[in-house]
Amino acid sequence: MAPLKYLYSTDHKVIGLLYGFTSLCFLLVGFVLVIVIRWQLAFPGQPVPYVAGLLGAANAPGGIVLPEFYNQLGAMHGTIMVFLGVVPLAVGAFGNYLVPLQIGAPDMAFPRLNLASYWFYAAGGAIMLASFFLPGGAANNGWTSYAPLSDLAPGHGQTFWLLGMLFIIFSSLLGALNFITTIVQLRAPGLTWFRLPFFVWAQFVTAFLLLLAFPALQAAALLQGMDRLAGSSFFLPSGLAVSGQALDVAGGGNALLWQHLFWFLGHPEVYVLILPAMGIAAEVIANNTRKPLWGYRVMVYSVFVLGFLSFVVWAHHMFLTGMGTAISAFFQTTTMIISIPSVVILSSLILSLYGGSIRFTTPMLFALAFLPMFGIGGLTGLPLGLATTDIPLHDTNYVVGHFHYLVAPGTIFALFAGIYHWFPRITGRMMNDVLGRIHFAGSLICMNVIFLPMFVQGLAGVNRRLWDGGAEYAHAQGVLHFNVPMSIAAFGLAFFQLFFIVNLFMSIRYGRRVDTNPWEATTLEWNTGTAPVRVYRDPYDYSVPGAKADFTPQYERAEA
Amino acid sequence: MIPDPMLEWLGLPVAGSAHAADVDRVMALVHWLMLVLFVGWSLFFAYVLVRFRRKAHPAASHHGLRGRWSSWIEGGVLAAEVVLLAFFSIPVWSSRVDAFPSERASTVVRVVAEQFAWNVHYPGPDGRFGRTDITLIGPANPLGLDRSDPAARDDITTINQLNVPVNRPVIVHLSSKDMVHSFTLPQMRVKQDAIPGVPQPVWFTPTETGEWEIACSQLCGLGHYRMRGFYAVQRQADFDAWLVSEAALLAEP
Amino acid sequence: MHTLPYTTEIRPDTGLTNPKLGIWLFLASEVMLFGSLFSAYALLRSGAASWPDQSAVLSVPLATLNTVILISSSVTMVLAWSGARAGRMDRFRIYMGLTLLCGAGFLAVKAVEYGDKFAHGLLPSTDNFLALYFTMTGVHAVHVLAGMVVNAFLLGPGARMWRSEPERFTNRVEVAGIYWHFVDVVWIFLFPVLYLL
Numbered sequence A: 001m002a003p004l005k006y007l008y009s010t011d012h013k014v015i016g017l018l019y020g021f022t023s024l025c026f027l028l029v030g031f032v033l034v035i036v037i038r039w040q041l042a043f044p045g046q047p048v049p050y051v052a053g054l055l056g057a058a059n060a061p062g063g064i065v066l067p068e069f070y071n072q073l074g075a076m077h078g079t080i081m082v083f084l085g086v087v088p089l090a091v092g093a094f095g096n097y098l099v100p101l102q103i104g105a106p107d108m109a110f111p112r113l114n115l116a117s118y119w120f121y122a123a124g125g126a127i128m129l130a131s132f133f134l135p136g137g138a139a140n141n142g143w144t145s146y147a148p149l150s151d152l153a154p155g156h157g158q159t160f161w162l163l164g165m166l167f168i169i170f171s172s173l174l175g176a177l178n179f180i181t182t183i184v185q186l187r188a189p190g191l192t193w194f195r196l197p198f199f200v201w202a203q204f205v206t207a208f209l210l211l212l213a214f215p216a217l218q219a220a221a222l223l224q225g226m227d228r229l230a231g232s233s234f235f236l237p238s239g240l241a242v243s244g245q246a247l248d249v250a251g252g253g254n255a256l257l258w259q260h261l262f263w264f265l266g267h268p269e270v271y272v273l274i275l276p277a278m279g280i281a282a283e284v285i286a287n288n289t290r291k292p293l294w295g296y297r298v299m300v301y302s303v304f305v306l307g308f309l310s311f312v313v314w315a316h317h318m319f320l321t322g323m324g325t326a327i328s329a330f331f332q333t334t335t336m337i338i339s340i341p342s343v344v345i346l347s348s349l350i351l352s353l354y355g356g357s358i359r360f361t362t363p364m365l366f367a368l369a370f371l372p373m374f375g376i377g378g379l380t381g382l383p384l385g386l387a388t389t390d391i392p393l394h395d396t397n398y399v400v401g402h403f404h405y406l407v408a409p410g411t412i413f414a415l416f417a418g419i420y421h422w423f424p425r426i427t428g429r430m431m432n433d434v435l436g437r438i439h440f441a442g443s444l445i446c447m448n449v450i451f452l453p454m455f456v457q458g459l460a461g462v463n464r465r466l467w468d469g470g471a472e473y474a475h476a477q478g479v480l481h482f483n484v485p486m487s488i489a490a491f492g493l494a495f496f497q498l499f500f501i502v503n504l505f506m507s508i509r510y511g512r513r514v515d516t517n518p519w520e521a522t523t524l525e526w527n528t529g530t531a532p533v534r535v536y537r538d539p540y541d542y543s544v545p546g547a548k549a550d551f552t553p554q555y556e557r558a559e560a
Numbered sequence B: 001m002i003p004d005p006m007l008e009w010l011g012l013p014v015a016g017s018a019h020a021a022d023v024d025r026v027m028a029l030v031h032w033l034m035l036v037l038f039v040g041w042s043l044f045f046a047y048v049l050v051r052f053r054r055k056a057h058p059a060a061s062h063h064g065l066r067g068r069w070s071s072w073i074e075g076g077v078l079a080a081e082v083v084l085l086a087f088f089s090i091p092v093w094s095s096r097v098d099a100f101p102s103e104r105a106s107t108v109v110r111v112v113a114e115q116f117a118w119n120v121h122y123p124g125p126d127g128r129f130g131r132t133d134i135t136l137i138g139p140a141n142p143l144g145l146d147r148s149d150p151a152a153r154d155d156i157t158t159i160n161q162l163n164v165p166v167n168r169p170v171i172v173h174l175s176s177k178d179m180v181h182s183f184t185l186p187q188m189r190v191k192q193d194a195i196p197g198v199p200q201p202v203w204f205t206p207t208e209t210g211e212w213e214i215a216c217s218q219l220c221g222l223g224h225y226r227m228r229g230f231y232a233v234q235r236q237a238d239f240d241a242w243l244v245s246e247a248a249l250l251a252e253p
Numbered sequence C: 001m002h003t004l005p006y007t008t009e010i011r012p013d014t015g016l017t018n019p020k021l022g023i024w025l026f027l028a029s030e031v032m033l034f035g036s037l038f039s040a041y042a043l044l045r046s047g048a049a050s051w052p053d054q055s056a057v058l059s060v061p062l063a064t065l066n067t068v069i070l071i072s073s074s075v076t077m078v079l080a081w082s083g084a085r086a087g088r089m090d091r092f093r094i095y096m097g098l099t100l101l102c103g104a105g106f107l108a109v110k111a112v113e114y115g116d117k118f119a120h121g122l123l124p125s126t127d128n129f130l131a132l133y134f135t136m137t138g139v140h141a142v143h144v145l146a147g148m149v150v151n152a153f154l155l156g157p158g159a160r161m162w163r164s165e166p167e168r169f170t171n172r173v174e175v176a177g178i179y180w181h182f183v184d185v186v187w188i189f190l191f192p193v194l195y196l197l
């Protein structure tokens, strides 16, 4: 069995694992970048210990992070985490591995497109990583790449960023149409729409978001590429003067055009980050409470509403670009409305716990912690969604805290839950429980110590993306002292991930062997029988009154 | 009126302008809503985890919770959001962007952002801003002000120093020479992106005197972190005296 | 390897085959891509201080010629498909060949147009109208090229499938055709917007 074989297999399980391994590596890269960021924020201008030599003399002479390099770290941390880490893990890995299994399909509808999608992703990732080694380094204009800054950025980092994004976008488009086709066409006999596990619904709506939102960034990247390479002025208005010199371009462009195109993707993208996570949490919660999800249908409707509305809220990222009352009222209103389906889904998940018989397994711990963490992240979205309160909060650490609660102890926790939960399905072995619990407790505490003070700092007016963490500003002085414990917690978070990494690799070899359905789950992915699948019942038939076990799998025929 | 403890807890900067109280009120209200929801759900969450742990509740109930009181909560959240929107956020916003005071009754000033400084431009005693031209921009003339224009003769320019008189509306005509910056006066609850090619006005009425800092809130390059300016809200007499001393500097060769 | 259901036969409850659904979804994302580019055009043009007289800058006769070529190629594409469906590979070959020829003709005319602009120093850096012109027609030309690659494959090595799985082959031609018509429709929007308005 040549391992090379796995690199061009069209089996969705193999592709899923490829995606999984690659995206975990990217998460690690994103994390390493942020460790340097956190060092710099806590100890601005002091040499980074131990790894100073690795950063490169052009980036960090003597180990001291230069402002240009700090901006590279921030931009690439955001880009890598979002586009190369979380989305490929949540959709590429979990989606690929589980969706066909959960719907009883032999494979994805287009196996070769699936493989192509992986390779476009890998190529995009390679381009992004390579850009660190260019003279001048990687992109350093924020993950949002606002023009004209990104248009005029010297060096080739930003150009590589655009090229890498084009690859990643193409990969996502291929993946998305594959998921939708698979779910629509390849559901097993008897698997009607409302018998789909919630995870599949989440992936379904996610795929639509990817399919329809990403092209806006595709267009934007092409336009910015033209600006950078062919000298056009799409995002360059007339009358620019940079470093005291009038800029020699045609002008006539519009800097806000970039922002509109970016956020038209950007907002749906954040739901791409959360929906699969909600799906995973739902599966794990149903399984470990031994009862059906409460309000399953309403949850499905809510995901759809969320999907539709996510296309009409993008300008809530742009309240302070000079918006009149009417337009701001529109976007504030849509933003408030879109919070309701999130509230409904979250409430349903919490209410699902009521009446359960709750097993506190390691995946369940992560899935449970997801709920209040998402709650904090989501609730802090409300003051950002009201234009009036966004005035003091926009582009402060409050925003950074808001979205990290959603993506880090939110999505990342759900992804951990998924890994611990489905690991036995993949390897036939369990992950170690003690290591898992240490990983959980350590991560939960560290995450909160890192991100909770961000709200305090943001309310005090400390801006984000500051090389010195705000040390320059008088109004920041009262809350600056938080930076040291926050950063220590970030280093602690890294330490606790070692428990996960060791656990993951050790368990592949030495984990406790289990049979095919160790969690006593109901959904189809646990059915490893060879008989053609047929579905007879709802996804979560746990504790059905009168049944002989507390779970009745979907593939089990009703008793006569 | 009883002071809202939420305002204390949030730790916002000094509220130094007329509309700051309005902004802060919405801020406090929305945080009350968040706190109630979070604490309420957390209590329920903790109760459920203890009450329905496997040991205490070995057999799960298939149907789970009966009753639809969660819809009432969701409806309540929606209602609260509608109130916040319709009665607070939208009106306050509208007063910021629609109800500009007349230029006559205000202190009018131009602020031009660049990497990494705030150029401030006062019209001088004649109340008219002189012509500017990007081709005139140079180290000594960051605004590109054409001093040969009669209206420009008495114009006062500073770098990173904005002075305004207290209790009189201030209108800032904001623009940018290069990148997107964001003009931020934390104590005035003022923040407005300065976007090249899209000049915009922003206004506020300072009510507290003091000396604070102008922050840049939008990533604008390697010096973003040090794009700090200063602003002073002065009593009218002090402000007038400052203008006179600036004008005197102008007269020197 | 398992065989996947519904690659050629229609799934009764959805009324679709996999490739058909796949291509329509792909085109949905393409609509968003070109939609974004057209929106950029609208925004930049409406905000511009001045806008050149488009039809004076560009060559309307050449573009009209290209429109005719591309529409003809859609017709020959349909004829190629119906040839394949009727089991007449000879007819398929002729019409598919013609479609390819039209595609090549379109690109050749485009190349002449581009060359002419370059020769007169009219570049993307000249003004935003030209920049939009080059970007939008460039993206479109890449789509034409991609379609030609697919068509050439179906005419060449891909045609072997006709002997083993004729139905599947016909479906492939149909799917390629749907894409090709889409590329044609995009041009029908580009032509007036860039050359006439």
Ligand code: HEA
Residues within 6 Å of the ligand: A144, A270, A271, A273, A274, A316, A317, A335, A336, A338, A339, A340, A342, A343, A346, A347, A350, A371, A372, A374, A375, A376, A377, A378, A379, A381, A382, A384, A385, A386, A390, A393, A394, A395, A399, A402, A403, A406, A407, A411, B037, B038, B039, B041, B042, B045
């Ligand atoms: C996963 C990603 C994710 C999610 C789901 C959300 C969800 C929301 N976001 Fe967030 N957001 C981001 C990621 C996300 N966001 C990112 C990355 C940015 C910054 C980008 C950048 O500038 O770099 C951002 C920025 C951002 C802004 C711009 C801020 C600014 O730049 O000034 C705004 C403004 O409206 C906003 C609003 C919202 C709202 C209203 C929601 C709502 O959908 C939230 C609704 C949820 C709730 C209301 C919670 C309900 C839960 C409960 C009630 C239960 C509580 C439970 C327990 C206690 C157990 N977000």
Ligand code: HEA
Residues within 6 Å of the ligand: A024, A025, A027, A028, A031, A034, A037, A038, A074, A075, A077, A078, A079, A081, A082, A086, A141, A142, A143, A144, A273, A400, A404, A407, A408, A409, A412, A450, A464, A465, A466, A490, A493, A497, A500, A501, A504
């Ligand atoms: C999905 C998105 C995501 C995720 C998960 C994270 C995770 C984290 N982020 Fe990130 N962040 C962003 C998206 C994300 N971030 C974005 C978009 C920005 C804005 C950028 C900009 O300004 O443009 C940002 C900015 C940002 C800043 C602000 C920088 C600034 O304003 O100057 C900070 C500061 O502390 C920070 C910290 C962290 C920390 C400590 C984590 C931690 O939670 C990290 C935790 C990581 C893990 C837990 C990884 C686990 C993986 C493994 C253990 C791998 C195992 C590997 C194998 C088995 C091979 N982030």
Ligand code: CUA
Residues within 6 Å of the ligand: B114, B115, B116, B180, B181, B182, B216, B217, B218, B219, B220, B221, B223, B224, B225, B227
């Ligand atoms: Cu100017 Cu940041």
Ligand SMILES: [Cu+2]
Residues within 6 Å of the ligand: A266, A267, A270, A313, A314, A316, A317
């Ligand atoms: Cu958003």
